[in-house]
Amino acid sequence: MLWSYAPNLAVGAAGPEAKKKAPPKKMAPAFTLKDSDGKTVNLSDYKGKVVLINFWATWCGPCKIEIPWFIDFETRYKSKGFAVLGIAMDDEGWEVVKPYLAKNKINYRILGGNEKLAESWGGVESLPTTFIVAKDGSIYKQHVGLVSKDDYEKDIRKLLDGAAGGIATAGANHP
Amino acid sequence: MALLAVSLLPAQTTLNSLSSVVNVVAPEKVVLKRGASQAVEFTIQVKTGYHVNSNKPEDEYLIPLRFTFTGGESPVQVGEIEYPKPSMEKLAFSTKPVSVFQGDIRTKALFKAGPNVPPGVSAVQGKLRYQACNDRMCLPPRTLDVKIPVEIRN
Numbered sequence: 001m002l003w004s005y006a007p008n009l010a011v012g013a014a015g016p017e018a019k020k021k022a023p024p025k026k027m028a029p030a031f032t033l034k035d036s037d038g039k040t041v042n043l044s045d046y047k048g049k050v051v052l053i054n055f056w057a058t059w060c061g062p063c064k065i066e067i068p069w070f071i072d073f074e075t076r077y078k079s080k081g082f083a084v085l086g087i088a089m090d091d092e093g094w095e096v097v098k099p100y101l102a103k104n105k106i107n108y109r110i111l112g113g114n115e116k117l118a119e120s121w122g123g124v125e126s127l128p129t130t131f132i133v134a135k136d137g138s139i140y141k142q143h144v145g146l147v148s149k150d151d152y153e154k155d156i157r158k159l160l161d162g163a164a165g166g167i168a169t170a171g172a173n174h175p
Numbered sequence: 176m177a178l179l180a181v182s183l184l185p186a187q188t189t190l191n192s193l194s195s196v197v198n199v200v201a202p203e204k205v206v207l208k209r210g211a212s213q214a215v216e217f218t219i220q221v222k223t224g225y226h227v228n229s230n231k232p233e234d235e236y237l238i239p240l241r242f243t244f245t246g247g248e249s250p251v252q253v254g255e256i257e258y259p260k261p262s263m264e265k266l267a268f269s270t271k272p273v274s275v276f277q278g279d280i281r282t283k284a285l286f287k288a289g290p291n292v293p294p295g296v297s298a299v300q301g302k303l304r305y306q307a308c309n310d311r312m313c314l315p316p317r318t319l320d321v322k323i324p325v326e327i328r329n
Contacts, residue, residue: 057313057315058236059236059237059238059306059313059316060308060312060313061237061266061268061269061273061308061313062268062308062310062311062312062313063313064268065268089315091316096236100236125314126312126313126314126315127312127313127315128312144312145311145312146267146268146310146311146312
């Protein structure tokens with residue numbers, strides 16, 4: 001399965017010029033998906049919150065490193081206006097995902113992803129791919145591949161403190 | 176079982192070599208005598224820096240490398256696939272060693288033509304299912320199609 005080979009959303013500018021002009025905001029694409037309990041979830045339900053959206057799969061080794069971090073973030077920052085949404089990209093769907101959620105005691109919401117959704121988010125070529133969405137619904141950052149827990153946490157705290165806007169893409173290179 | 180190699184043409188072809196990190200190099204053509212069997216080698220090439228899960232990844236969630244042959248319209252029968260020994264690698268993201276293949280993976284499949292198979296050329300069709308990662312990210316599982324012309328001679 002290929003989720004899409006569309007270009008990334010945008011690349012954050014770097015260097016002195018970048019300081020003069022912030023990159024344009026890109027709003028997070030709307031979606032309506034089912035969660036692991038069968039409930040309908042709209043991204044708009046999270047308006048006004050900082051949201052970490054993580055595309056992952058049960059077969060993805062690097063994704064499994066991040067999951068405990070996201071469990072921790074959900075625990076510590078949920079009451080401060082933050083949420084994690086995991087989007088499971090397993091072809092086999094809930095049949096494989098639900099047992100994994102139970103086994104790993106995942107405390108944040110998991111949604112069932114699909115190719116169309118991945119395309120609407122600019123193309124999710126590899127996993128993990130994570131977007132951090134600001135309170136105003138704009139994409140603050142995109143991480144492709146495994147990054148550090150500190151990187152995520154700095155962004156979450158910054159956004160909870162009020163920063164918004166701009167897009168930066170970070171992470172590993174694609175083949 | 177008698178293993179009667181007839182001939183394997185030296186020329187090879189690279190299949191599915193587009194943007195994938197995995198290619199399969201297969202014989203351009205296999206020539207087989209009626210009633211004979213032959214081990215046919217396929218080399219699975221994994222791009223440097225990447226690995227694929229082995230055929231026995233020892234984790235229920237990991238997707239194993241799997242070569243399957245359907246035969247297609249060919250009367251040639253394909254036996255069990257022989258995989259090399261995987262390596263146990265401690266990857267940046269793994270808490271314990273993972274059973275993987277890297278680089279060139281030489282696999283063998285036993286092609287067999289029954290004694291009553293008519294002479295002629297047909298194509299054996301196979302599929303390679305794999306899932307590749309590097310030490311920071313994983314690519315979605317993919318399936319490559321492999322088609323091998325087989326000539327049956329008297």
